[in-house]
Amino acid sequence: MDLSQTAFGAWNGGRFMHFGLALNEDRWIALVQHAYHRGIRTFLTADVYGRGEADTLLGIALAGFPRNSYCLVGSIGHDFYSAKRDGAKGFPRFSNPELRSPQDFPAYLRMATERSLERCQTDRFDLLLLHNPDYLGYSNDAVWLGMDALRQAKLTDRLGIAPGPANGFTLDLLLAFERFGALIDWAMVILNPFESWPASLILPAARHHNVQLITRVVDYGGLFHGDVHPGHVFGPSDHRSFRPLGWVEDACKKLDPLRPIAELHNLSLLQLACSWNLQHAPVQCVVPTLIQEIGAGTRPIESKVDDLASLSAKQLTPPELSLISRVGDNRGCMNLKGANRLHTSSPEPDKWSLTPDLEAAGRRWLIDPVRDLACTHDP
DSSP: OOOOOOOETTGGGGGGSSOOOOOOHHHHHHHHHOOOOOOTTTTEEEEEEEEEEHHHHHHHTTSSSSSGGGGEEEOBBBBBBOOOOOOGGGBBBBTTTTOOOOOGGGHHHHHHHHHHHHHHHHOOBSSSEEEEOOOOOHHHHHHHEEEHHHHTTSSOOOOOEEESSSSOOOOHHHHHHHTTTOOOOEEEEEEEEBBBBTTTGGGGHHTTOOOOEEOTTTTTTTGGGGGOTTTTTOTTGGGGGGSSSTTHHHHHHHHHHHHHHHHHHTOHHHHHHHHHHTTSTEEEEEEOOOOOOOOOTOOOOHHHHHHHTTOOOOOOOHHHHHHHHHHOOOOSSOOBEEEEETTSSSOSSSEOOHHHHHHHHHTTTOOOHHHSSSOOOOO
């Protein structure tokens, strides 16, 4: 089964990521089953979430449903089997040279995939993503030979790549598409009406290489769900508290001119954001973050599942698209991860220098790192 238009991510409900109220085990499982019954039939997990707990709970939640009635997307890439967690930085990538050499990449990928499948109570993924790769993950032949071997072994039907955890990785994706596009069926990027940059820069290359896109953070940190307002108090470990001061107030002002468009098309704000995403040709699947916010007057997370499940995407008009682009223009708003001209030291897990091959890939797609990928806003 290929991916459906709407999807449920295992990060929902804050159990495995730090946002909102963390659902207990029973409510989280019930939420997955509620999503299935409402018609959402694509479910994404990552083996590193809870060191396998997300896989296990998703397997329990879906155990009663026919395997051919839903699409299961797995993600591997962080080595929590043999490596130690590095504090807030999390577990290292399996391709870290201190852990293993490239000749050992395929064996690790096979082991991690089989272990994840066992926890999910199934024998194959419909799509397997390379999760949060480092520079080697984007560029090394051994990584993608190992991924291809998983497909040949029928452990997955399709292959993809999921950059992260922050925004960026533009040139890196371009180079991966060019080198390994024949193997890559899907890629997952951050995209929403208030964060069109930088993901919009890779859309032409995705179309050219026939790579379909999953878009995450469609809700822009929960703002398109409608229950985060100026003065909202985030939990002490909520990752959204690290965004720039005033981001909620700024986003709420941007929402106001979008409301008439949503009302005209009989869409909720989240459905408007999903429709906007899906109107970009390579985007075939939207997976917003579903959050049980803390505080009085917030929406039950189950209602957010209902909102997503009832999506009937609408075609927005050129003037509407133009208005949304003007309102949500975020070019140059932050330092991007991945290849960065300002990074001149040794590669780190999420950033590295701008190598000649990456710069050349940018030129082939008319992307100038200085003009198109630089932070132009004050810190």
